[in-house]
Amino acid sequence: MTDDATILKPPALDPSTVSARIGNTYPEPFAAAPAGREKRVLGDALGLTNFGVNLVRVPPGVISSQRHWHSRQDEFVYIVEGTLVLITDGGEQTLTPGMVAGFPAAKRDGHHLVNRSAADAVYLEVGDRTEGDEVDYSDIDMQVRLIDGEERYVKKDGTPYGP
Numbered sequence: 001m002t003d004d005a006t007i008l009k010p011p012a013l014d015p016s017t018v019s020a021r022i023g024n025t026y027p028e029p030f031a032a033a034p035a036g037r038e039k040r041v042l043g044d045a046l047g048l049t050n051f052g053v054n055l056v057r058v059p060p061g062v063i064s065s066q067r068h069w070h071s072r073q074d075e076f077v078y079i080v081e082g083t084l085v086l087i088t089d090g091g092e093q094t095l096t097p098g099m100v101a102g103f104p105a106a107k108r109d110g111h112h113l114v115n116r117s118a119a120d121a122v123y124l125e126v127g128d129r130t131e132g133d134e135v136d137y138s139d140i141d142m143q144v145r146l147i148d149g150e151e152r153y154v155k156k157d158g159t160p161y162g163p
Contacts, residue, residue, distance in 0.1 A: 011046065015055050027067065027153050027161035030140055036062040039125075058084065058115040066124075066140055067110035072119040072133040073102040075125065077113070082121025084113040089138070092103045105130070110138025 008014055018040040024031055037057045043053035058064055066089060079095045086093045086101055087109045095113070097102065103111055105128075115121045135144035141155050152159040 003112040013042075013045060015040050015042055016053040018042060018055075020057075021114065025153075027142070029140060030066055032135075033063045034065055037064060042119050045155050049129065050093060051126060051128045055080075056123050056125050058082075058121045058123070060115050060118055062115055064113035066111045066139045066142065069103065069108055069138070070105055070127075070133050070135055072105050072130040073128050074105050074110075075127045077101050077126075079162070080124055082161070083117045084121045084123065086111065086113055087115055105133075105154055108136070110136070 012162060020038045020040050022038050023035045024033070038059075039053070039056040040055040040109065041054055044052065046053075055069065056064060064084075077095075077100065079097050079099045082095055084095050085097050090111045101111070103109070113121075113123065137143060142161070143154050143156060144151050145154050145158070146152075147154075147160070155161065
């Protein structure tokens with residue numbers, strides 16, 4: 001973060017100047033658990049097109065996302081502040097500042113982060129932007145599938161959620 005005396009010019013920026021996106025786009029009933037998550041989409045703000053970078057704040061009792069894996073995109077997280085519990089098919093691990101985790105594309109091991117502490121946690125999320133990526137959610141009846149070139153939430157039998 002910068003103070004009033006420091007004005008950053010591209011290609012630099014202060015993440016606090018990027019609007020926060022609160023919540024998620026999940027259909028009900030899956031939107032509630034990660035509803036308090038806050039993302040600052042830094043990659044877009046910097047004009048990056050080959051990969052995305054998000055600064056994510058997870059308040060106490062909130063999850064980063066529903067547990068999922070990507071068909072074509074790699075994901076990487078770096079814990080900046082606080083404590084998060086990483087949950088995968090292999091179990092749970094506690095991650096603290098400076099720790100990292102990586103999720104290779106097409107590895108069918110659903111993952112998410114849970115904040116069980118009493119303080120906010122912050123992590124940096126990096127992912128590539130490979131076209132044609134689809135997402136499977138391990139614990140719930142939901143997937144992201146490409147339908148007519150658009151990403152849509154569907155049930156595992158292919159039935160779309162919502163309109």
